[in-house]
Amino acid sequence: MARAVMRPLGRGDVMQRKWIDGRPTKQIAESFIKPNDRLTSFERLEIYNRQYWFRIRDCFYEDYRGLRAILGDQKFERLADEYLSKYPSRSYTLRNLGSRLVKFLQAEPRWTKPKTKLALDLARLEWAHIEAFDNAAKPALKLEDLAGVEAAKIRLKLQPHLTLLTLENVVDDFLITLKKNSGLRSEASNAMEQTQRRKKTKLAHGLKRQKNFLAVHRYEDGIYYKQLERGQFVLLSAMQSGATLEKAVAKLVGLKISGDLGATVGKWFANWAALGWFCGLEK
Amino acid sequence: MPANPFNGFTDYGIGIGLRVPHYEHILSQKPTVDWFEIISENFMGDGGRPLKVLDQILEQYRVVQHGVSMYFGSSEKLNRDHLKKIKRLVKRTKTPWLSDHLCWGSVDGRYTHDLLPMPYTFAAAKVTAQRIREARDFLEVPIGVENVSSYAEFHVSEMTEWEFLNEVVERADCGILLDVNNIYVSSKNHNFNPLDYVNGVPADRVAQIHIAGHSKFQKYILDTHDHPVIDPVWKLYERAIQRTGRTATLLEWDDRIPSFDEVHGEALKANQFLKRVESAKTKA
Numbered sequence: 001m002a003r004a005v006m007r008p009l010g011r012g013d014v015m016q017r018k019w020i021d022g023r024p025t026k027q028i029a030e031s032f033i034k035p036n037d038r039l040t041s042f043e044r045l046e047i048y049n050r051q052y053w054f055r056i057r058d059c060f061y062e063d064y065r066g067l068r069a070i071l072g073d074q075k076f077e078r079l080a081d082e083y084l085s086k087y088p089s090r091s092y093t094l095r096n097l098g099s100r101l102v103k104f105l106q107a108e109p110r111w112t113k114p115k116t117k118l119a120l121d122l123a124r125l126e127w128a129h130i131e132a133f134d135n136a137a138k139p140a141l142k143l144e145d146l147a148g149v150e151a152a153k154i155r156l157k158l159q160p161h162l163t164l165l166t167l168e169n170v171v172d173d174f175l176i177t178l179k180k181n182s183g184l185r186s187e188a189s190n191a192m193e194q195t196q197r198r199k200k201t202k203l204a205h206g207l208k209r210q211k212n213f214l215a216v217h218r219y220e221d222g223i224y225y226k227q228l229e230r231g232q233f234v235l236l237s238a239m240q241s242g243a244t245l246e247k248a249v250a251k252l253v254g255l256k257i258s259g260d261l262g263a264t265v266g267k268w269f270a271n272w273a274a275l276g277w278f279c280g281l282e283k
Numbered sequence: 284m285p286a287n288p289f290n291g292f293t294d295y296g297i298g299i300g301l302r303v304p305h306y307e308h309i310l311s312q313k314p315t316v317d318w319f320e321i322i323s324e325n326f327m328g329d330g331g332r333p334l335k336v337l338d339q340i341l342e343q344y345r346v347v348q349h350g351v352s353m354y355f356g357s358s359e360k361l362n363r364d365h366l367k368k369i370k371r372l373v374k375r376t377k378t379p380w381l382s383d384h385l386c387w388g389s390v391d392g393r394y395t396h397d398l399l400p401m402p403y404t405f406a407a408a409k410v411t412a413q414r415i416r417e418a419r420d421f422l423e424v425p426i427g428v429e430n431v432s433s434y435a436e437f438h439v440s441e442m443t444e445w446e447f448l449n450e451v452v453e454r455a456d457c458g459i460l461l462d463v464n465n466i467y468v469s470s471k472n473h474n475f476n477p478l479d480y481v482n483g484v485p486a487d488r489v490a491q492i493h494i495a496g497h498s499k500f501q502k503y504i505l506d507t508h509d510h511p512v513i514d515p516v517w518k519l520y521e522r523a524i525q526r527t528g529r530t531a532t533l534l535e536w537d538d539r540i541p542s543f544d545e546v547h548g549e550a551l552k553a554n555q556f557l558k559r560v561e562s563a564k565t566k567a
Contacts, residue, residue: 001399002390034436036474038502044435047503052395089394092352092365093324134328161330191495191508191537192432221332 004028005048008085013053015046051192056084059094063130064101066122066175069204070115079111095134098127118207121167125175125225128163128216132223135161138279145281152246155282156239162217162277164228164237170208172225178204219275231257232268242282289425289458289490291379295345295531299550302536306336308543316547318345320533323381324352327368334375341376347491347531348372348381349460352394355414355428355451356387356401366421373424380490382427382460385411385448400433403440403447412454419457427458427490430480432468432497432506444469445483458490461527463519464512464535468497468504481519486526494520494553495535509538511549521556529557 004025010016019025029041036044060080061068068076087100101123105112112119137159146154213233215226228236231252238248249265257264272278286292296317301309308314319340326333340346350369353361373381386398401407419426430448442450452459461484463477470477494517496510512520512534524530534550 002393002395005395005397005399006393032437032439034438036436036472041435043502047434047505048397048399052397055396089396090392092362092389092394093327094396095328132331134331134333136329137331191535192505218331221335 001032001045001048004045005052006088007049008081009050009053013050015042015049053081053084056089056094056097057081060084060097063098064123064126065178066126066171066204067119069174069178070118070122070207071112075111082108082111095130098123098130102127117168118171118209121165121169121171122175124165125167125171125214125216128165129175129179129223131163132161132216132218135159135218137161137218137276140276141273141278141280149281152244154245155242156245156278157280157282158236158240159217159277159279162215162240164233164240165214165216166233167212167214168209170210170212172214172227174204174207176225215277217275217277229257231255231264235265235268236272236277287458287487287490289380289427289488290531291425293379293531294529295347295379295491297550297553298345298347298531298533299546300349300533300535300537301340301346302540304540305543305546310336310339312543313343314543314547316344318347318531318533320347320349320535321376323348323350323369323372326372337375346376346378347533348376348378349429350381350383351398352388352396353383353418354388355383355385355418356399356407356411357389357414358387358410359389359391361414361417361421363421366418370422373422378424380425380427380458381422382429382458382491384431385428385451386431398431400431400435400437401447402437403442403444405441405450408447408450408454411451415451415455415457419455425458425490426455427460428452428455429460429462429493430465430469432462432465432472432504434472434503434505436473443475443480443483444473445480448484452485452488457488459484459488460491460493461489461523462493462495463523464493464495464497464516465506467513467516467519468506471504477515477519478522481522481526486528489523489527489530491531491533492520492523492527493533493535494550507538508535509540512552517552517556520553521560524557524560525563529561532557 007016015025017025019028026042029045033041033044035041057080071079083101083104087104089097102120105120105123109116213228213230215228217224217226234251234255235248238251286294298316298318298320301319301321326337384398385401387401388395388397388399415426415428428451430444448459466477466480494512495508496512498505498507498509532553534546536546
């Protein structure tokens with residue numbers, strides 16, 4: 001039954017008439033489901049098949065509104081069905097439905113051509129948004145936590161809700177506007193859906209192509225996208241990978257950084273500490 | 284029988300499901316509500332707004348956890364990481380009991396996120412009861428299993444749905460979350476008398492009752508939780524409480540959610556039936 005329920009729908013969002021081995025699906029359904037006076041076995045099974053797809057599509061569409069807006073409805077829906085067939089949910093929560101989308105898009109660029117790079121930017125940013133929404137926020141590092149630790153050997157831990165992204169296109173403002181103008185993400189429930197909530201999406205054009213660095217994080221329960229300078233990104237990424245402070249700062253050599261290096265880096269750290277991005281020391 | 288071992292010997296009255304569109308109203312107006320039911324999975328992240336809101340709710344209200352993904356009827360082993368997260372939430376909410384569905388929904392690690400109907404066989408009852416026991420032992424809180432609404436029946440079934448429910452809860456020694464709307468929906472979809480179901484479950488195991496609305500189509504009824512409760516479902520509710528006595532009752536409204544006052548008002552209609560049943564008992 002699970003295989004039938006999770007099998008992609010046919011054209012017109014109905015259950016496929018032919019089974020995987022070429023037999024009529026009707027025959028498969030009749031083998032284990034009773035008909036009643038109003039519905040055939042096939043029709044009863046089809047209720048579950050449609051319900052499965054309506055539910056996971058709705059959730060996926062809500063999570064990836066930006067990706068949908070740059071690809072257009074038809075192309076996005078084809079991509080969604082292909083991705084969800086290849087990577088069905090392996091988590092108790094629908095929150096993780098898109099956890100393997102970036103991997104899928106990298107492996108199969110045909111679904112996003114010719115906007116592959118832009119699509120990857122959006123997929124990364126929208127996943128980072130999900131992570132920022134409910135990943136842990138650990139207690140922020142205090143000055144006394146650093147007492148007695150040799151400064152050069154310090155390895156700072158960054159908050160689990162913080163994601164650092166290198167993007168090829170400027171997509172943050174676009175996504176902020178899009179998320180502001182739409183409703184809340186579907187929550188888990190035990191209710192069935194009558195129909196799929198299909199909303200037409202306005203195709204987005206003219207996003208600026210320019211390499212940029214972004215930090216996606218949570219602050220006082222709001223989700224924020226913070227543009228970073230290259231030097232900031234390099235430093236934070238090194239720390240996130242577990243580098244000591246000494247080695248992380250050494251990565252700034254050769255980069256163009258305005259003003260006095262020590263003073264500038266000091267300001268950066270003060271700002272990140274104020275945002276609570278540091279949450280402990282790596283042992 | 285307001286309090287029994289299956290609801291932690293509580294007397295919780297009439298509650299409603301805690302839903303996002305009502306957060307602002309509840310937190311700012313602090314309306315009087317007996318209790319809220321939360322969908323556990325919506326609060327099992329590691330941080331962020333959901334848990335912050337939940338903590339604010341917990342300062343003012345009693346909360347009971349209701350799950351949608353334990354899948355007691357699945358045949359694979361219970362997922363320990365998942366159970367640990369539920370237990371962490373149990374400690375936070377101090378829920379006196381928790382519930383999930385008598386259904387399956389995952390296979391080979393893949394999740395359908397649906398409440399799929401079970402074949403009503405003795406073998407399935409045995410496996411399901413074992414999983415309920417394991418979950419209860421791990422979570423250290425009473426468990427109530429909820430009857431689901433269904434749209435398909437299996438050739439291999441050896442008994443009625445309520446006989447299967449009884450078989451499972453007796454074997455697991457657990458409670459029942461009796462959803463009278465689900466009984467109504469399934470009775471129409473499968474042509475049985477819903478009163479036979481309500482009369483057929485062990486009243487002393489009913490920890491909680493669910494009421495809800497649904498959508499009627501030409502050939503079947505779908506459990507959409509997007510309408511008020513219809514009269515035939517209220518009648519089933521009345522019959523259920525005649526048998527069980529005053530029992531924790533909860534209205535589910537999950538789609539096209541109206542104002543808080545409308546949802547709460549709909550739930551409070553249950554009081555009419557509770558009073559009627561209690562006054563009939565007093566007269567008798």
